[in-house]
Amino acid sequence: MEKKRRKFTQCPNCGYIFEEVNNYCPNCGQENHDLNVPVKHLVEEFLEGTLHYDAKFWLTLKYLLFKPGLLTEKFILGQRASYVPPFRLYVFISLVFFFLLAISPNTMQVDLNNPDRLAQLDPEDKEALAELDSVRATLGGPVAEQQELDKSMGALVEKARGGDVDTKQVRDKMIKNTSFLMFLLMPLFGYLLYLFYRKQRRNYVEHLMFSIHGHSFFFILFTVYLVLKFFLPQSAEIFFLVPLITAVYVYFAMRRVYKQSYLQTLLKFIPVSFLYVFCLAVALLGNVVVSLLLS
Structure with a gap:
């Protein structure tokens, strides 16, 4: 335009x-x-120049949300002029997501193995601990990983009780580091797809575009959850729908893009998802440790 x-x-x-x-x-x-000119005009120009937020943007959003894998398929076929470029779409969605994450109310409930001890904590300590509890809930992984994370959470409790932690600084560092980690994990997911579908002899960029669209969908879902938190403070249970819906979405997107049967797709989806979630868990746990050490 x-x-x-x-x-x-x-x-x-x-x-x-x-x-x-x-x-x-x-x-x-x-x-x-x-x-x-008035700010309204500048905002309109920014959106128009960045996303082509008119028909092109809405068509892209429609396909991204309701047609798993279709945008990636269109990109591979060279049909790109009618849609927002994948990188531009990801950058815009992730900016909105991390902005809302930074200002969202912290309503995660802390649930460790020793509730009597938690009852003795000051509100400031609980706020700091809630940051790690959010990560703990996100991982939802094997018992060993939960135990390791609980150790880190316990260390935070001790540090917070000693008055050595600026909880706002920890939160800000975690959010900043997470945005960078997700940007690094996105090509990693594409590389996992490249390895599992290497017999199809596709270029890596095709798998990368799939990863960008998948992460964009996840960020949109998480953004909806963050918006709900403003109006429904006790909406923590809704959070677990985000990874569940994302998993179903990615499965059907993989079947559309890679043209294999339901069973073949499932046999690739499970190990790819496991490896990616493991890497994500390690990255988030490392983020917690680094954020604490730098606080």
Whole structure:
């Protein structure tokens, strides 16, 4: 879509007299576009330039949410002009997600093996502990992983009781590090798909596009959950629907993109998911440790 410009007759930077065809100043290179307008117009221009938020954006969102794997399939077939580019879509969705995550109310309930001890904690200590409890609930993995995480949570309790932890700083560091970790894990998931589907002789970029669309869907679901937390503070149970729905979505997306039977897809989905969740668990646990050490 061609950008709608509010053109000057004279360059405000160097004084060059513009002709109608000049989108940039031939003398100094400044864009011939007036930005001194109400904020509403700037926001509209940003969305339009970033996402083409008109028909293109809504069509992309529709396919992403309700047609698992279709956007990836369209990309592989070269049908790309009608949809928001995958990287641009991911960046926008992840920015919205991590912004809401940073400002969302912390309503996770702490549930360790010693409730009597938790009852003795100050509210500040419980707030710090809740950060790790959120990660614990997210992992939901094997008992060994839960025990290791409980040890880290216990260390946080001791540190918080001693007044050595700035809980807000820990939270901010965890969110910042998580955004970076997810950006690294996204190509990892694509590489896992590349390994399990290597007999199809597909280029890695096809698997990467699948991963980008899958992570974008997950972030949208998580964003909906974060919005619900503002209105339903006791909505922690809803959280567990996010990974469940994402798993079902990825399974059907894999079947559409890789064109295998339900059983063949399942036999690849299970080990790919297990390996990815294991890497995610390790990354989140490492994030907790690093955030604590730097606080």
